[in-house]
Amino acid sequence: xxxxxxxxxxxxxxxxxxxxxxxxxxxxxxxxxxxxxxxxxxxxxxxxxxxxxxxxxxxxxxxxxxxxxxxxxxxxxxxxxxxxxxxxxxxxxxxxxxxxxxxxxxxxxxxxxxxxxxxxxxxxxxxxxxxxxxxxxxxxxxxxxxxxxxxxxxxxxxxxxxxxxxxxxxxxxxxxxxxxxxxxxxxxxxxx
Amino acid sequence: xxxxxxxxxxxxxxxxxxxxxxxxxxxxxxxxxxxxxxxxxxxxxxxxxxxxxxxxxxxxxxxxxxxxxxxxxxxxxxxxxxxxxxxxxxxxxxxxxxxxxxxxxxxxxxxxxxxxxxxxxxxxxxxxxxxxxxxxxxxxxxxxxxxxxxxxx
Numbered sequence: 389x390x391x392x393x394x395x396x397x398x399x400x401x402x403x404x405x406x407x408x409x410x411x412x413x414x415x416x417x418x419x420x421x422x423x424x425x426x427x428x429x430x431x432x433x434x435x436x437x438x439x440x441x442x443x444x445x446x447x448x449x450x451x452x453x454x455x456x457x458x459x460x461x462x463x464x465x466x467x468x469x470x471x472x473x474x475x476x477x478x479x480x481x482x483x484x485x486x487x488x489x490x491x492x493x494x495x496x497x498x499x500x501x502x503x504x505x506x507x508x509x510x511x512x513x514x515x516x517x518x519x520x521x522x523x524x525x526x527x528x529x530x531x532x533x534x535x536x537x538x539x540x541x542x543x544x545x546x547x548x549x550x551x552x553x554x555x556x557x558x559x560x561x562x563x564x565x566x567x568x569x570x571x572x573x574x575x576x577x578x579x580x
Numbered sequence: 581x582x583x584x585x586x587x588x589x590x591x592x593x594x595x596x597x598x599x600x601x602x603x604x605x606x607x608x609x610x611x612x613x614x615x616x617x618x619x620x621x622x623x624x625x626x627x628x629x630x631x632x633x634x635x636x637x638x639x640x641x642x643x644x645x646x647x648x649x650x651x652x653x654x655x656x657x658x659x660x661x662x663x664x665x666x667x668x669x670x671x672x673x674x675x676x677x678x679x680x681x682x683x684x685x686x687x688x689x690x691x692x693x694x695x696x697x698x699x700x701x702x703x704x705x706x707x708x709x710x711x712x713x714x715x716x717x718x719x720x721x722x723x724x725x726x727x728x729x730x731x732x733x
Binding site: 399402403406407409410413414416417418419422423424425426427428429430431432514515516517518519520521523524525527528531532535571 | 603710720
């Protein structure tokens with residue numbers, strides 16, 4: 389019996405079809421990276437809570453202000469954004485037990501033991517006229533300061549950087565060096 | 581008589597693999613990109629930051645765009661900084677409804693994890709952003725993210 393030849397499939401057009409699909413997906417989709425600075429807003433105070441102001445010891449709070457011309461004050465000093473990180477790091481760690489810098493309270497951290505946790509709170513205030521760019525730059529510096537302190541902590545106790553640590557170690561570092569950034573209630577500074 | 585005489589039959593180059601390559605491209609784009617959910621009608625140039633974290637679950641995120649309208653909408657809406665929710669320009673009062681609608685679209689378990697990504701232009705003033713933040717606090721949508729792009733080192 390004669391061998392029947394299988395007819396060849398015509399595949400010339402598949403390339404065109406694939407190109408069409410490719411073009412379609414290129415048009416309708418985006419590739420932008422979804423990344424940014426994550427924050428948790430404080431819940432809206434209810435009416436009863438509004439009256440009582442949480443009393444925080446003066447030494448435990450640093451006020452970072454950005455005015456409408458994007459100038460930065462931390463504590464009472466006029467600073468540049470590049471200087472802010474070191475100031476915050478000093479504020480969080482308080483290496484020399486300066487009485488003007490935040491006190492450190494010994495707390496027991498699960499799985500680690502006792503560690504003097506700083507009670508410092510960074511209060512970020514801004515004007516309505518502050519540009520978003522300056523605000524993010526300052527937020528970024530604050531996060532950077534906290535991250536660097538955490539990195540130092542991890543290097544000292546676990547021998548590696550924060551990102552290389554496992555989950556429990558990261559949690560310990562987070563408990564030991566909390567990121568206390570308070571975004572203050574908005575105030576209209578311009579009217580003054 | 582032609583000097584250069586073609587000898588033999590003209591041969592077509594082999595193109596059989598081109599469709600495979602194109603298909604590979606296609607799959608690459610299908611995997612790495614995501615569908616454009618809405619047309620951005622405001623000019624958003626994200627600010628730069630170095631300490632950024634990636635958004636973990638894109639399906640749980642809602643987006644609020646803040647910026648001045650792009651050139652084609654400026655005639656109608658002016659150049660003042662505006663808020664865009666979904667596909668249209670809105671005011672801060674509409675955020676409540678927007679958040680409620682986004683919440684409804686999620687499953688019960690995911691509602692806690694809802695995250696709002698603020699995509700604001702770097703030239704926007706903090707006034708409008710503070711208003712948005714206050715409104716989000718009122719709706720108790722507390723997990724937010726300031727969208728930023730990675731700064732060039």
